Amino acid sequence: MEDQFVWLFAIASLIGSAGVIIAFRMTLRKMEHKLDDAKRHESDALQVLQKEQTNFFIKVPLFEAPAIILLVVGMFFLFNDAGTAVVSAITIPAIIAVASIVASFVFIFISTRQTLQVIDKTHHGAIRTLAFTAIPLANSVPIISIVALILALTGLD
Numbered sequence: 001m002e003d004q005f006v007w008l009f010a011i012a013s014l015i016g017s018a019g020v021i022i023a024f025r026m027t028l029r030k031m032e033h034k035l036d037d038a039k040r041h042e043s044d045a046l047q048v049l050q051k052e053q054t055n056f057f058i059k060v061p062l063f064e065a066p067a068i069i070l071l072v073v074g075m076f077f078l079f080n081d082a083g084t085a086v087v088s089a090i091t092i093p094a095i096i097a098v099a100s101i102v103a104s105f106v107f108i109f110i111s112t113r114q115t116l117q118v119i120d121k122t123h124h125g126a127i128r129t130l131a132f133t134a135i136p137l138a139n140s141v142p143i144i145s146i147v148a149l150i151l152a153l154t155g156l157d
Helices: 002-041 045-079 087-118 121-154
Strands: none
Touching (some): 002 045, 002 087, 002 121
């Protein structure tokens, strides 16, 4: 019963990764539509890309805030008296954290490929840059969760 806090890290991993993936996919879809509109209206596509990237960086902290709160609560329990866990207790939360890392790579890669097939080649660099920025953002909370789960094994005595 003492080691139930490890599930906070698994939930935080899922929420953190899923939030960045959702923000990334929303940003890519908006970029596709706005670049198509910019092409039709002969607007400046670079300004469209920059505005959507800015909106992405505003959305990410909003999506990751609940995950960060769960991490803080989990760390509180970890560094408190209940901060020890056995291997059997952290196995499934660790698998969930690793799976969220793998899933974020896959979803970001697939979304990027789909978008690159639709938009003009001149904008591929901006889309790839956004993807390479989204990967560490999506994986930061799961990596912190894995580290916390390893710390929970050591007991911090």
